[in-house]
Amino acid sequence: MRIYLVTDEGLLLGKDLYRTVEAAVKGGVSMVQLREKESSTREFIERAIRLKEVLTPYGVPLIINDRVDVALAANADGVHVGQSDMPYEMVKRLLPEGKIIGLSVESPEQVLEANDYDLDYVAASPVFSTTTKTNTIVEWGLDGLRWIRSVSRHPLVAIGGIRPDNVASIFQAGADSVAVISAIVSADDPERAARELLEKSGKLH
Numbered sequence: 001m002r003i004y005l006v007t008d009e010g011l012l013l014g015k016d017l018y019r020t021v022e023a024a025v026k027g028g029v030s031m032v033q034l035r036e037k038e039s040s041t042r043e044f045i046e047r048a049i050r051l052k053e054v055l056t057p058y059g060v061p062l063i064i065n066d067r068v069d070v071a072l073a074a075n076a077d078g079v080h081v082g083q084s085d086m087p088y089e090m091v092k093r094l095l096p097e098g099k100i101i102g103l104s105v106e107s108p109e110q111v112l113e114a115n116d117y118d119l120d121y122v123a124a125s126p127v128f129s130t131t132t133k134t135n136t137i138v139e140w141g142l143d144g145l146r147w148i149r150s151v152s153r154h155p156l157v158a159i160g161g162i163r164p165d166n167v168a169s170i171f172q173a174g175a176d177s178v179a180v181i182s183a184i185v186s187a188d189d190p191e192r193a194a195r196e197l198l199e200k201s202g203k204l205h
């Protein structure tokens with residue numbers, strides 16, 4: 001996975017969620033996270049089931065943000081948790097073998113602690129500060145990403161403020177993948193936006 005799309009209903013600017021995600025996949029997105037902060041549990045599950053139906057023909061995994069129960073109910077491919085969410089050990093115990101687990105890391109201590117976990121990726125949270133999510137601690141920057149790469153045994157996802165003009169530098173600093181909301185979700189043409197990110201990543205060939 002290179003371009004990892006995270007959804008946000010509030011940033012769709014009137015577009016349809018499912019069409020936007022499908023267009024982004026056509027443009028090169030290879031993993032999708034359903035991130036619902038306002039919806040009811042029932043709406044969250046319904047959206048997850050529908051999104052899974054959209055993604056399955058493309059072979060693109062669906063990750064559920066925060067909620068192991070929703071992931072299980074929708075037979076999603078995995079869960080992303082942050083440092084205030086369900087602890088890793090519980091997520092690991094509750095999810096069937098083979099499901100994806102991603103964890104946000106916000107400090108050097110958390111990066112080192114994550115080396116004890118059986119994770120599919122750690123997410124540098126945030127690589128750059130962003131208006132999309134403001135309750136973050138401190139941005140890692142490119143030096144921070146290089147440091148994580150040098151000590152972490154896990155695939156490294158970068159998230160926060162990622163755009164076509166900085167995506168190459170993020171991969172050069174050691175990220176394996178970039179997770180993006182507004183640069184794709186808020187674009188007039190999400191397929192083109194995803195393709196541009198992939199082309200500018202320097203990772204096409």
Ligand SMILES: Cc1ncc(COP(=O)(O)OP(=O)(O)O)c(N)n1
Pocket residue numbers: 006033035065066080081082083084085102104123125133157159179
């Ligand atoms: C890929 C990815 N990285 C980081 C986050 C943020 O997780 P968290 O800190 O739990 O914050 P919320 O997204 O739950 O508000 C993420 N969702 N995805």
Ligand SMILES: Cc1nc(C(=O)O)sc1CCOP(=O)(O)O
Pocket residue numbers: 006104124125126127130131132133136159160161162179180181182183
């Ligand atoms: C969901 C999320 N988590 C972050 C973190 O730092 O943990 S930043 C973020 C939002 C990323 O949105 P955009 O691509 O629009 O900057």
Ligand SMILES: [Mg+2]
Pocket residue numbers: 065066080081082085
């Ligand atoms: Mg969370």
